[in-house]
Every structure is written in C-alpha cells, then in structure tokens.
Amino acid sequence: MMVVLEGKNIEVAKGTLVSDLVHGEHVLAAYMNGHLVDLNAEIPDGAELRFVDFSHKEGKKVYWHSASHVMAMAVKSLFPEAKLAIGPSIDQGFYYDFDTEKPFSQDDLVLIEKKMGEIVQKKMPFQRVVMRKDEAIKLFSQKNESYKVELLQEIEDEHVTLYQNDDFIDLCRGPHVPHTGVIHAFKLLSVAGAYWHGDVEQPMLSRIYGIAFTQKADLNVYLEKLEDARQRDHRKLGSELELFTIFEEAGAGLVYWHPKGAFIKRSIEEYWIEEHIAAGYQLVSTPHIARGHLWHRSGHYDYYRDNMFVVPVDKEEYILKPMNCPGHILIFKSKVRSYKDLPLKFAELGQVYRHELSGTLHGLLRVRGITIDDGHIFCQPQQIEDEIVKVLELTMRMLRKYGFENFKIDLSVRDEHKKDKYLGTDEEWAQAEQGLISALQRTGLEYEKQEGEAVFYGPKIDIKLLDALGREWQATTIQFDFNLPKRFKIEYMDQGGKLKEVVAIHRAIYGSLERFIGCLIEHYKGSFPLWLAPIQIMVLPITDKQAVYAGTVLQECLNMGLRAELNNKSERIGQKIREAEVQKIPYILIVGKKEVENSTVAVRKHGKGDIGAMPLKDFLNVIKEEQGGDN
C-alpha cells in the first residue's frame, strides 16, 4: 500500500507501524492524517504521515507529558497511597497533581527524581490500551483512584484510552513517547498546592512541577536560564541597589521608593510627560479619594467593591480611587464641549489603590498602590482610527526607548454568540473593533485576534513586551468604553447643534509604573542605561593625594548636568572599584598620579571594564551622546 511520508509517496507493507519507518530516537510521535499518534500505531492505507520531534511544539508536549507519567510512576511506587489527579504538559515542562495525606516536600523531590531515574533505565514501553468507559471506571474504582473515576464520568465517549507501563496505568488521551528510556534529562523544580479543577471549594492537591529535555546540555541551559532569572529578580536587585522597599510595618503591596528608585521613577515619568504633551495630551490631576456616590454612578461600586478601599467619612463612604476615569470624566463634563474641541485627551500619572488579594501580591509586579499612566481620549466616532494609530505609534516609540523590540499584541473582541454579555450596540462594537483593526493594519503591527476576550464594556488591544530573556510582560492596554459615556452622559455638541455621546478610550502605555519598573529592573538586570542610571559616574582617586584633582573632575561632571559621585575613602582602589561595580554604575573614572599629570581620567565602563585613559573633555563628549538614551 502507499503512504505519504513527509510529503513523499512510499510503498509499505500492510500492518506496518509508524515506528517501522523511524530511524533513531529523536522522533517522538507522528501526525497521521492530521492526528497526533504514538509511534506504535498501525498505518492505514493512503495515510499521510509527518514525524514530530522535540523541536516541534507538539513534540515537546508529548515528551513532557510522558515525563509527567514517569514522575507519577515514581510517586506511586514511593507513595502508593497518593491518589492521581491530572498531569499535563505546560508551556515550560509539566506537572502532576496528587492527593496525599502529607504534601510533598522539597526533600521528597530528590527521592522521586532518583526513582524516575530507575524507571528511565528500565526503558518501559508506553502501551496504549483502549477500554470501554465503564470498564475503566471499574478499574480505577478498584485502584481507589477517585479523581480518575471522576474524570472518566465527565467523558462522554463510550471508549477511553489508557496508557500502561508495567503495573502503572493512567487514563490518558496520549500520545506518548515509545518508552520511558526516551526521557533523558529531567529535573523536578518545585512543589505547590493546587485545587482540584482549580476550584477553591475542591480539595487542595500537592502539585510537583518538572522539566525535561532530550539532552543533558539543554537541561543545563534551561537551569542556567532559571538561575539567571533568579539573579534578575527585581525584588533582590531592588534591595541590593536600594531602589525600593515594601515595609511589612507599612502594609503589603505599598511601595516606598528610596532616592535611587524614586529617581528612576521620576525619569520615566518625565519622559512620559514630555511625550504626551508633544502628542497633544493635556495633563490633569485628580484626588486620591472621592465620595462613594461617584463610584456608584460609574458602576465600579457594584462590580468592583471587594477590590476598593472604603473609608467612612462623616456619615458617608469615601473611596480611594481604583481608577482615574471618573475624575477625568468630571473634568470633561465641567462645560459643554464642541466637536471642535475633539479629540480631547487628558493624561495623568494617577496613584490608584486596589485591594488585591493578599496572596496575589508580588514585589512590584502586583501591588495595592499603583501609579497608572492613564490617558483618556474623548472623540467622535470617525476619529477613532486616527486616534488609535496615534496611541500605537506613541506606545512603540516609548517602549523602544527602553530597548524593547519584540511585542505580542492581542486584539480582544467580543464573543459574537454571547452578545448579551456585553454593553453597547452592534454598531458601536463594529465601529470600535473595525477602528482597532484598521489602526493595527495601518501601523503594520502583527497581532492576534482573541475572540470573546473583550471586557464587557468594549474591545481592547493589549500589548505584552518581551524582555531580555524573552519573558512576556503585560504593559500597554487600549480599551474602548461603552459604559462610562452612558452612565455619565458624556456628550459633545455636533455641527448641527445636537448633543451626541462621545467615544471614550482608556489607554495606559506603561500600564502600572510599579510593574513597568519591576520589568525594567529585570530586563536590564539592574544595569540601567545612562539616561536612567541614578548615579552615572563614580570618581575614584587612587590615593588621598589625588583628592583635589578628583574633586575638580567631579565638579566638571556635575557642571555638565551629569549625576556623579566621589568616593574618597582611604580604601584600596580594588575595593572602591568593587563597590561601584556592585552598584552597577555605568562609568567609573579612576584618577591617580598619571591622570593628574596629564589631566586625564582612566575610564572603566560597566560591563566592559577598563577602556583606557582619555582627557576629561573627550570623556564628557562621549558621554554626552549617550546621555539622552536611544532615539
């Protein structure tokens, strides 16, 4: 019979298995007529086949999923009483959830890993078993695997597949790698609690996360990357570089910026203000607190009450603002606006407060006191597209300033089948969604359309930026709002003298400044570019005899508007260099006897080391070009 393998016609005997066509171990599974199958699947006549290896996304999934089975085998042999829940592959590796009397500890992982090693050695085949559902239920009931039984009961098919290695059997759709020996390099990474079905009401299970690779070297690279990420942790760098502290005494999720961190924050804000004024925004400033009445009218009180800080004042409730929009709307509504005034764009670096659940707080990435770089665009329907294009262009220019080059853009639209879930008319949605699409097309940005991901009050564009390690960070969001214009009756007078409802667009480019700075810290690994570095230059005299010259070097730097400091402690130069390097200061100017005689400075650049001596003027010229940052 004929089959098509990787696009080529070949002749094979009837009853040939996929594995018969495979040479070597790198092939993990195969696509047969579009379906992913095991290698020991039989090939039907005329089948179209494509091999899948670890370099394919699907291959990784199969591999990691098989690794999770190996882990489950190890767990069941060490802890026979542990009940199996689920064990899928994830973006980076796999996990398996178990119900155990006592949750696993870090020490257990070592034991489990060891056992996994033994299982891998045995090269146990993954055998696919097809069974009637009721038989499978019986089987797992006997084994006291209640979670598997529950899963089976949710399956509607009459037959189910199971995979068996020796006496270990697990409900599984598959496919799997041929045998356990294929799993070469693996590591169990962490243990965590997780609810069954992710449901708070359900039992808490013990989850083990792991990762696996076909080569030991790849695993090492991955582990190094994890270690690099740990080294970049903004919480660690934040305290080492004295950028910020979150004080237990002062409250969770509330950030105290130390001078250096505050400098960075202010630099980012100043740059933002400059760009926004140039882009036609008008800065406004609104209070941190407002009467409850305002939040009832905006609808926040009903939808968002649990996340708001409520303060009793006299006989009513005041609320710490969780968002800036109502404030900006009040300013818009303070007088009758003409179509000639539109688009009207208000911007504010507004401090908002949100009562996020304690467990979700995380360094700067999730806080309760948030600085939002908020902007609201009030415009006419026909202005939508142009305005979105302007926002996108502004966003790209600003994010690129920080060295972000790769983005993931999501366009979230409503679910056409559940229109009743959303506010706003068909016409409004069509206009808004089309405006976003046209704007994205005009700017040439690639995006992914996410059906049904829009919020109930309007469609949106979210931009995630990819940092130096390729990790995603949610930053920019551009959202239509069909809710607030109606609730607040925000209108403008058109050419015909009639009042019409405005189109309102929320947008934030950094998103949250706290999160953005956290991201920057990790992106730069604490080594800020010159324009953001709190201290740009450290002047170090080699001995006390150069103190006077070092003082003049410092002064010249300061006169140029540079942020420079002088360390004239009577320490060895190696020690003082170390202190400055640990602080990741971009430039160190070392002055000794030679430099005094020649009126030069010996320049040491962070990350590069000694770049030689040069006249101070030359150095100042070099640095002047670097000073403004990119663009």
Place this chain on the structure above:
RNA sequence: GCCUGGAUAGCUCAGUCGGUAGAGCACGUCCUUGGUAAGGACGAGGUCGUGGGUUCAAUUCCCACUCCAGGCUCCA
C-alpha cells in the same frame, strides 16, 4: 482569599531537644596610601515578626494574627 513552608543583627543565614544568641557581608574607629571586582586590627549593632496561652522560666512548645516565598484562585 486558599494550600504548603517560612519570619533570628541593615543583608544572607547558623543556633537554642525551654534557662534571653552566633558567623560572613555591610557599618564605625584606627593602621595602611595601595593602579582596575573584597588589605589588616578593633568596635558597635538583636525584647529572636506581633499578640495571647502553657511554664519557676518562652526566641524555642501551643493558639491567633501580620508579613514573606512557591503555587492555586482572582485581575469588572
């Protein structure tokens, strides 16, 4: 909010099977004046997260709370 594990000097951590504690780094003083990532000596520094309980005695055992970590959930 939920689960597990934590909280000891400014930081990183050790320790006390119940009798109020120790290291390294950082900090201060002195010696040293040294040419590209840690010179030496001495010194100061802690109500052992907070509040209660048991006990002659609690940093240690028990309870509650707060905060932190890793997850889960949440993020109109």
